[in-house]
Amino acid sequence: MCIKRVPEMELRFSIAPDGTSLVESGMKFDLGDFDSYAVEVALRLNEQQGPGEVTVISLGPDGVQETLRKALGMGADRAVQLKADAVPVDGLAIARALAAELKDGGYDLVLFGRMATDTANQTVGPMTAQLLGLPCVTAISQLELQDGRGTAVRQLEGASEAVEFPLPAVLTIDEGIARPRLPSLKGIMAAKKKPLETKPAQLGAVQLTVQSLELPAERAAGRIVGEGADAVPELVRLLQTEAKVL
Amino acid sequence: MANTFAFAEARGGQLRKVAYETVTAARQAADATGGGEVHALLIGGPGIAAKAQDLGRFGADVVTVVEDAALAHYNPEVFAATAAAQIQAGGYRAAFFAASAQGKDLAPRVAASLGVSMASDLVAFTLAGDALVGRHPSHAGKIITTVRLAATPAIATLRPGAITAAESPKTPRVETARPALDPAAAKVKVTERAEQGAKQLDLAEAPVIVSGGRGLREAANFKLVEDLAAAFGNAAVGATRAVTDDGWRDPSTQIGQTGRVVSPELYVAVGISGAIQHLAGMRTSRVIVAINKDKDAPIFKVADYGIVGDLFEVVPRLTEEVKKAKAH
Numbered sequence: 300m301c302i303k304r305v306p307e308m309e310l311r312f313s314i315a316p317d318g319t320s321l322v323e324s325g326m327k328f329d330l331g332d333f334d335s336y337a338v339e340v341a342l343r344l345n346e347q348q349g350p351g352e353v354t355v356i357s358l359g360p361d362g363v364q365e366t367l368r369k370a371l372g373m374g375a376d377r378a379v380q381l382k383a384d385a386v387p388v389d390g391l392a393i394a395r396a397l398a399a400e401l402k403d404g405g406y407d408l409v410l411f412g413r414m415a416t417d418t419a420n421q422t423v424g425p426m427t428a429q430l431l432g433l434p435c436v437t438a439i440s441q442l443e444l445q446d447g448r449g450t451a452v453r454q455l456e457g458a459s460e461a462v463e464f465p466l467p468a469v470l471t472i473d474e475g476i477a478r479p480r481l482p483s484l485k486g487i488m489a490a491k492k493k494p495l496e497t498k499p500a501q502l503g504a505v506q507l508t509v510q511s512l513e514l515p516a517e518r519a520a521g522r523i524v525g526e527g528a529d530a531v532p533e534l535v536r537l538l539q540t541e542a543k544v545l
Numbered sequence: 546m547a548n549t550f551a552f553a554e555a556r557g558g559q560l561r562k563v564a565y566e567t568v569t570a571a572r573q574a575a576d577a578t579g580g581g582e583v584h585a586l587l588i589g590g591p592g593i594a595a596k597a598q599d600l601g602r603f604g605a606d607v608v609t610v611v612e613d614a615a616l617a618h619y620n621p622e623v624f625a626a627t628a629a630a631q632i633q634a635g636g637y638r639a640a641f642f643a644a645s646a647q648g649k650d651l652a653p654r655v656a657a658s659l660g661v662s663m664a665s666d667l668v669a670f671t672l673a674g675d676a677l678v679g680r681h682p683s684h685a686g687k688i689i690t691t692v693r694l695a696a697t698p699a700i701a702t703l704r705p706g707a708i709t710a711a712e713s714p715k716t717p718r719v720e721t722a723r724p725a726l727d728p729a730a731a732k733v734k735v736t737e738r739a740e741q742g743a744k745q746l747d748l749a750e751a752p753v754i755v756s757g758g759r760g761l762r763e764a765a766n767f768k769l770v771e772d773l774a775a776a777f778g779n780a781a782v783g784a785t786r787a788v789t790d791d792g793w794r795d796p797s798t799q800i801g802q803t804g805r806v807v808s809p810e811l812y813v814a815v816g817i818s819g820a821i822q823h824l825a826g827m828r829t830s831r832v833i834v835a836i837n838k839d840k841d842a843p844i845f846k847v848a849d850y851g852i853v854g855d856l857f858e859v860v861p862r863l864t865e866e867v868k869k870a871k872a873h
């Protein structure tokens with residue numbers, strides 16, 4: 300399964316002088332939220348239907364080893380770092396490197412987070428599936444495997460669908476599927492001895508780049524119209540005459 | 546001069562609002578690069594062809610209709626193969642999809658099968674020289690990333706509501722095509738489908754969203770939020786995760802980082818604290834109104850208009866006043 304090291308979103312971000320990257324000092328990094336759900340799904344499947352092996356793959360600079368160790372601490376068996384100087388924003392480049400690593404098969408499922416919480420691109424999973432020619436279901440909130448086939452539930456806007464697919468398959472994991480465990484002390488100790496292999500990432504040509512980063516314009520300072528129900532007529536007047544939404 | 550492609554998303558035999566937005570974006574892109582044609586692709590079940598003319602209103606010159614009984618609902622493999630084949634054949638400069646649940650599943654498959662990268666969830670874009678440059682809220686909405694996509698075709702998904710559908714009437718030529726993949730050959734099969742509240746306005750379509758949070762205290766009190774939405778007449782009801790986790794509301798109505806991302810004309814937050822994960826889903830709304838009894842609630846930092854007070858008093862009054870205003 301594929302995981303990404305991302306900054307924690309609770310902190311305040313500041314933009315580096317180059318205008319295209321974030322100042323990393325003061326940032327904390329972790330497994331992205333959806334990726335941690337995906338790790339949990341992989342571990343549970345293995346516990347219930349194993350014994351199998353859970354391999355975690357992350358593309359990026361050496362910092363990603365910390366993220367991989369965390370997943371090993373949660374219970375993954377083996378880790379692979381696809382080493383690159385930086386993680387590109389280009390989803391196809393990442394997908395190409397992951398597909399190169401995954402092309403020889405040997406797995407039932409390839410799991411992704413629904414999206415990386417930093418880029419919020421939602422492209423790497425389905426792109427990797429397309430490159431591998433594997434069936435793919437995105438944003439699933441339930442999963443079961445039986446007799447070489449899987450069933451999953453996914454939410455579309457206004458409908459929810461149950462789908463069935465053959466293995467091997469690529470899935471992207473939405474939240475709500477399983478609460479991720481925290482690595483235990485024993486797990487963390489064991490993780491130090493688990494294999495972590497480093498190979499160069501085969502990114503290929505990059506077509507999507509960051510031109511600039513900005514902090515969003517603060518919304519023009521809002522105003523408190525008033526207190527309690529008595530303020531309602533004034534609010535409605537403002538919605539009509541000023542905001543023109545009524 | 547180059548032609549531009551737009552994927553016109555439909556559901557339940559109807560065009561979605563995002564279809565008009567995507568065609569509008571393609572029209573703007575074509576006009577900005579010398580006035581090429583806009584070619585829209587419309588896939589659906591029997592009868593969908595009747596909607597093709599409607600896309601002309603927003604500037605489509607050609608509408609290619611793929612009508613098949615097996616395609617009344619989204620089928621990722623068939624839609625992707627068909628869109629990729631059309632884009633390949635058309636030699637387009639750019640191709641636009643909606644950043645809806647469907648579009649976010651579809652566009653990356655199309656891009657990867659054409660061997661090009663893509664830009665996700667743009668709120669604005671320009672086509673300049675050999676690149677598409679677009680703005681994309683990232684990092685839970687705390688950063689705006691401007692990306693540069695140097696690829697032909699330049700494929701992008703557009704955040705619902707971010708581009709205002711604008712009329713630019715044409716009488717489109719309507720062509721028909723067959724799916725590029727036999728629906729029976731798709732590897733992923735839908736075995737069950739549950740439509741949710743078909744009569745309600747969808748969050749992506751509604752110009753107004755009224756959302757409720759834990760401040761409502763219990764599920765039954767959502768009636769207040771529903772009544773306010775009904776008073777607006779064009780509103781959908783959203784919720785925070787605190788509320789969907791407790792089972793008060795359907796998870797499909799959750800707004801935020803792990804739910805839906807919306808950009809309505811007006812967003813009314815009722816009893817919502819304004820956690821960053823919630824703000825990530827609604828901070829690009831045009832006008833935000835907050836009702837909260839805590840004057841220090843973070844929601845007031847993004848709200849254009851706030852009322853500090855007990856929602857159980859403020860909301861019923863607001864419902865009355867909105868009804869009066871609408872009656873005029």
Ligand SMILES: Cc1cc2nc3c(=O)[nH]c(=O)nc-3n(C[C@H](O)[C@H](O)[C@H](O)COP(=O)(O)OP(=O)(O)OC[C@H]3O[C@@H](n4cnc5c(N)ncnc54)[C@H](O)[C@@H]3O)c2cc1C
Nearest residue numbers: 758759760785786787801802803804816818822823838856
């Ligand atoms: C990984 C992760 C992802 C998440 N994703 C999402 C997401 O997608 N969407 C989301 O919404 N949340 C998400 N959350 C949860 C988020 O952090 C907040 O916990 C949640 O949004 C809080 O919901 P709330 O505002 O309804 O409740 P609370 O934070 O409990 O706020 C209730 C508010 O109601 C007010 N109130 C109470 N009584 C009254 C009254 N009588 N009149 C007026 N006001 C009143 C209070 O002052 C308070 O501000 C996520 C959290 C995590 C960790």
Ligand SMILES: Nc1ncnc2c1ncn2[C@@H]1O[C@H](COP(=O)(O)O)[C@@H](O)[C@H]1O
Nearest residue numbers: 301302358411412414415420421422423
């Ligand atoms: N650098 C990376 N290394 C490994 N997996 C990644 C990487 N970037 C993205 N992914 C995976 O792809 C998912 C979607 O990422 P994105 O398309 O950027 O939103 C993430 O949740 C991860 O599972």
